[in-house]
Amino acid sequence: MSADDRPRRARGNVRAWLRERVPGLPREPAMMPNGASFAHVFGWVLVMLLVVEAATGAALAAFYSPSTTSAWASVAYVQDKMPMGWLVRGLHYHGASALVIVAGAHLVQTALWGAYRKPREVVWWIGVVLLVLVLGFAVTGYVLRWDQAGYWANRVEVGIAAGTPLVGGTIKELAIGGNEWGNLTLTRFYALHVIVLPGIVLVAVAAHVWLACKHGATALKPGKPAPRSAQSLRDVLAMAAVFAVLLAYVVQHHGADLAAPADPSAAFDARPLWYFRWLFELRQRTGSFERFAALIAPAIAAGYLLALPLLDRHKARGLWLGTLVTMVTMIGALTMSSFVRDQGDDELAKREEQAAQGASRARALAREYGVPATGPRDLAAGLPMYRARALFAQRCKGCHDATSNDRKGPVIAAGHGNRDWLRAFLRAPSGPDFWGKSKLGKSDDAMKSVELPARELDDLVELLYAQSGALDADTAKRDRGKAIFSQACTDCHSIDEGVAGASAPGLGDLGSRDWYTSFIGNPKSAVHMGAERSEMPRFDKDLSIVDRDALAEYLVWLRTATPKDVATLGDL
């Protein structure tokens, strides 16, 4: 025995060992009676794609959380935060498209070659059922992301099913789990998608493959027999090629899209997955018959495919195949027409652009701050100081924002109350950014600018700055500032906590959180501006202490913030 023969011998032994234990294994390596061909690769390419779906699906299931508060969040987490999450999700999503395309090609080829004829009818029927099951995966999978796209598509799909005569209502309630879309919708579709459908598909694929192997490949014309291994090479090359195309597509599109979280109150231009677009277009074109069309058309298509082996017994093969070609052409034409219609709609493009912005904003928030336990609809509430900023926008912005046309008080922005701000204020209290727009600033009561040498002004600034409780205040400068304050300011102001000045605000604790809470509560109080001088209304009646404290926290934060920090907080 030469060294070259050894591995072959070993393989022979393994085969013999297995044959004894697994009855029914072929005695000889299988042959392709009519030769190997790339025409026979579709089946194994489909098996490969199913394996891709199963493997990526299992990985995604390890991250997915089927509830209305966490489904979108968990998908966004995989898509935007997990290493290779986008790739796995993209392979799963676009892999399903690849399945539909290759399965469609497989079906058309089988039909054209007449491979559904005796004795292969059962193989064909199982194949048609498998195609329907693949579409079932698409329907049950698309809703799981619980984004606007998946949510609204599901509402439409279930809505169509609900139009079924007699049992429609029951179908709907069974599908969504009760009367309304909610947690049970997700758990039920999830169970269908990851347990029920895979179980059925596994059995159906096993039966389909087993039967197909038993019957052997159909050939258009007789060829020279070839060993099975020659076909295997072609199978594996085709699988690799299809996977390479899929991978390239997924990488190019950075995986699958993810719209903004599902929101029943926000309108959305729902579009089904591309392989259901022909039905969508059919509905658009059938007017009041839309329900009928949406239910009947797929039933006719599936019924026709199932009946094909029976119809084709007679000699009129051309007629039946002609019908099939017409059907496929119509589906293609309707699909094209639907996409072309959307392409020409500028208004739709604008709305889609808006939706895309909403989606990228929601995802950015989720990435940065996580999704609140109450669900993605409260995403913005997870923003730092959200409550305070929302209140500020409602109640304070009009009079205090630099961009406001009705501004009456000092500008409140990043750096409010820091050393530079205090220095600028002391130099020109009635400057345009300070009291300039207020009645007070224009009156005789207005504070005069503080004329002091730069060093002394610095010390005075430090004293006022230290009132806020800022940890970086310089105590030596502050104490020198106190001496200057006693000489220059005490005629009008006081620096003792809670004590009003003789004719102007008390400045003790100025800029601290408690001071802001108190000032916002009642600026007209004697210790603050006084009833005469303050145009600002009291907020202690219509804002709770919690809200005033939240605003105070925000104002304290602004002191050390830069405009960039404010921008980072994002829009509300």
Added chain:
Amino acid sequence: MADDSNRRDVLKLVTCGVGAGLGLAIAGPVVRLVLAPAGTQTVTTPSAPLDLGAVDRVKVGAPWRRFDVIAPVVADAWTSARDVVLGSAFVKRTSESKVVALSAICPHLGCAVGYERETDTFLCPCHNSKWDGQGELAGDAKAKRSLDPLPIEIKDGRLALTWKLYKLDTAEREPA
């Protein structure tokens, strides 16, 4: 004939090679994703001191008092949850300016330890471990060490406790 069979062997080798490459290409990203959470901090609790309320909630000379330790924000994978109870701690004020705290997590297997005022002892309901009023092991116990102290201080008149978890069932105290 030998040529033919060599050719077949080469073809089989190519088939297996391409097949293995394809398998790896599919498995690679999937395995990477599934392994990703290992070694990642998926749940983040605050490392800064947590507020247990005003210091006068505990009086000098009073027995241990149990406090819920509540984190303002806990990030758990995709969720950012507010006001999350992390566990509880026993706090005692030993003097005007000093407080001490013990974790209520049993150092044996992590059950919640209770405190009995009458006897000034801590008791774990799961395996009957006992600790005295100082948190030191008392009697024959399954637990291998005293109750875990938690860093606590009085800051601006409030109790500021730092939440810490330790490895269970070890004689030495090691951070978890």
